[in-house]
Amino acid sequence: MGTVYGDIGTSVLYTLMEITRETVALKQHAHGQHLAALLEPGGDLITRGEALGGFSLVFWALIFLTIKYDLIMMRADNRGEGGTFALWALLKGASAKVFGITILGYLVVAAAGLLAADGVITPPISMLGAYEPLGEHWAVAATLVSLFVLFKPQWRGTSQVGGLFGWFMMLVWFPWIALKGLPWIFRNPEVFLAVNPMYAVRFLTSFPQIGLFVILGVVVLAITGGEAKYADIGHFARRGETEVHDGQSINPADSGRRPVMFSWFYLVLPCLLLNYAGQVGYLLERGVPPRANTFYALTPRTGDPSVDRIILAVDMVISAIAAFIAAQALITGMFSIVKQAIALGFCPRFEVKFTSREAEGQVYIPAINWAMFLGCVTITLVFRTSGNLAAAYGIAVTGTMGITTLAFGYVAHYRWGWQLWKVLIVCTPIIAVDLLFFVSNLLKFMHGGYYPVAIAAALVSIMLTWQWGRGELAKAFYAFGVEGGKKISWLVALREKVDEIQLSIDENLPLARTLVQGRRRLVETDRAFVFLCSRPIRDLDEYVPVSMRVFLKKFGVLPSHVTLFHVKQLSVAEADLGNSRFEVIDLGRHIVSVVGTYGYMEQPDIRGALRELQANGEIDISSDRWIIETGEEDIITNDDLPFHRWLRITFFRGILRLSTPAHKFLGLGYDAAVSKEIIPVVFSRDGVKVTLPELEIIETEPVLRPVQV
Structure with missing residues (x-):
């Protein structure tokens, strides 16, 4: 006291x-x-x-x-x-x-x-x-x-x-x-x-x-x-x-x-x-x-x-x-x-x-x-x-x-x-x-008196720039993930095609299931991936999170179990929800969405949440098979930007680099199986856009391809 x-x-x-x-x-x-x-x-x-x-x-x-x-x-x-x-x-x-x-x-x-x-x-x-x-x-x-x-x-x-x-x-x-x-x-x-x-x-x-x-x-x-x-x-x-x-x-x-x-x-x-x-x-x-x-x-x-x-x-x-x-x-x-x-x-x-x-x-x-x-x-x-x-x-x-x-x-x-x-x-x-x-x-x-005013002005500029920058990134992610994205129903359909493939197991040679779709090959991996999402996923009409789309495009790997985890922050100090802190939605085909609700004075614990859900039988994955996938923005500025806008973006990029990465802020330390995807975001005179190599998957009939492990 x-x-x-x-x-x-x-x-x-x-x-x-x-x-x-x-x-x-x-x-x-x-x-x-x-x-x-x-x-x-x-x-x-x-x-x-x-x-x-x-x-x-x-x-x-x-x-x-x-x-x-x-x-x-x-x-x-x-x-x-x-x-x-x-x-x-x-x-x-x-x-x-x-x-x-x-x-x-x-x-x-x-x-x-x-x-x-x-x-x-x-x-x-x-x-x-x-x-x-x-x-x-x-x-x-x-x-x-x-x-x-x-x-x-x-x-x-x-x-x-x-x-x-x-x-x-x-x-x-x-x-x-x-x-x-x-x-x-x-x-x-x-x-x-x-x-x-x-x-x-x-x-x-x-x-x-x-x-x-x-x-x-x-x-x-x-x-x-x-x-x-x-x-x-x-x-x-x-x-x-x-x-x-x-x-x-x-x-x-x-x-x-x-x-x-x-x-x-x-x-x-x-x-x-x-x-x-x-x-x-x-x-x-x-x-x-x-x-x-x-x-x-x-x-x-x-x-x-x-x-x-x-x-x-x-x-x-x-x-x-x-x-x-x-x-x-x-x-x-x-x-x-x-x-x-x-x-x-x-x-x-x-x-x-x-x-x-x-x-x-x-x-x-x-x-x-x-x-x-x-x-x-x-x-x-x-x-x-x-x-x-x-x-x-x-x-x-x-x-x-x-x-x-x-x-x-x-x-x-x-x-x-x-x-x-x-x-x-x-x-x-x-x-x-x-x-x-x-x-x-x-x-x-x-x-x-100028001294405290200068300190306050510097801190206010940091906070306002942070708010503005996060808002611009949210717009870019929305345009990439929603306006030009794929729905969860598309992801479930991919899982169905993989599940239709019948495995032929050689006595001494393990096989992996492989789904070939046009020029792209999706290989199923015996891992459970947890993708951190910026918005809650509650039905099949929602869109696949940006981090997962980046993951599928870059690696062509389809996890055997997908958990889409969203942290919902309330405007109260502590979320008084009892046993209903986590909302679990089964989207089908081993795809599960989890919405964890926290107050602004509470520290989210992703690993603790997963263990609790596993112990309660709400998700069926083993803790030794989790890989938690997170994204990190890479801010890129075009040469056509006006100087004042370039200066503001550069300031925001510096703040972003000094801030704690999302996975560490959510309690995922060095001992957690965390994989990070770099998401390039380009600021230009025309606006803000997430840019990735064009690696769209063209769907065709599934073909079984044995792969030696």
Whole structure:
């Protein structure tokens, strides 16, 4: 559970510090020159009203976050999964026609890109803030080492990494920051006056208009982590049968939401407020500390320099561990978002490893893990301090928050059937605050805000290009496999002709059945081939899959048993189908079609499915005779393409090469009998086309030809 609150839990390291710095900068009318004034402590840099006003803004920002996510957004989970893609999946299941669904789809993709950018910023800013007492150079070095130590063991899974540190967050960090704030609250109880929102209003209106947005741009640091908290609830959802506690049945989808909400209301939120109140109490009593670092100013002092250094070191170690958990929260959320995006077709296929038997939402994606590591290292070296990174923070978070609110409104109206007036009453105030925070953070664009925007733009371009490219390939496959293809009835007829041949068996010479058709010869092989299909095959009027047509044309081999396997992905997290996950259709003559249904958070297992079907007697093949046939596209570009189209196709080809092959994504490793067919796809000015050598089979009467084995 500690991983959920890591991001927002470490916001106490830098939020009030940045509010204080920006307040002093605005008063001096020289943004960027205030740091020199903060090198030495002083009581005249910030007034009582400004200190209480800053805390009032933080207090009400946290209340806003609580209302939005814990009381409203978390009710919109997709079978226990949260985040923008979960909302999108709910919306796809709506029965009514959705107005503006295409634009919303683009916004959902943008939200995923922004959340990824947030995930790259959170680890460095938390760690740099924790190591700040060491000085800039040592803080950077310690952060780089910590990042490697954090990302390296991610393959163990959330439960393993969270087991090492998560308990620390809940049992040590939050009680510790609360205890640090209590003495200063007792000596300065007037800090609770900040609950009055008028302090926040007077504070904001005391600056010129631009100053209002500057202050709001740093206040948002207090609520970073709310979106990650929503995205992470699936990591704690227990899927399966409905549980019963104290005589009440609990939906498995609630099993992730309930502990997250309980811990927020009874531990996390009170501890955060106590620490922020303590920092303001320090400002009221002693003024601005050196470098405005109000968090470490709360560290207990004894008056003995050597003892005080030890206490500060312990405080810094505790903060560093908390920063680890903050980073883990975003990493965990990114794994969830990418897994959902892959299943919904928004993202290229990456290798996904499930790391928990109890919580199926806990996954590890190696490519994403190390890409985030490189991004974190880069921005650590570029920005070097938490203060510099604060300027880059916020745009990604607030952009994602606004899109989430919009998607929630769509779900409430089109999926839940809320009246439009009810949606407007609930969502308008929330999205107004979201937009206010977002506009405030746009002022940071030239001071580092461009970095998360660039990351998000790159990821959005990848996702949109992937969607476009897969759509073009689908059109080409349809034209080849359907418009100019052969039906399953044709395949069954070939099987019938082979079966009509009577074998004459020599005493010492085995024979194989061979069907000669014109200039082509079809040889039956004593193997069971499984062809992976992009669409379900349910009757004889369906068309032979592209991969099988390529196989027949190239090799002229007719398997003794054919299984056409299609993986159907639903827009729900887990397909609750019981024993009806697989639909088996006997098409005749040892040709069987299988449709396996999975949720977008489930990993299809082709071999496991075949073994299960064999054990149930639904398919009659032996596991030692399976050969699983899959196809791989070879993208070819003609010289007549316009440059912009050639560039887009080349980009898609690069993404396709980096993505995990379909057979590996479906759980078929090196130990599986997998055969791959290369399918050439040509992009030209006239369109997209699958091209193969013309090897059409011309049907004639069957002739028996003995073949020595």
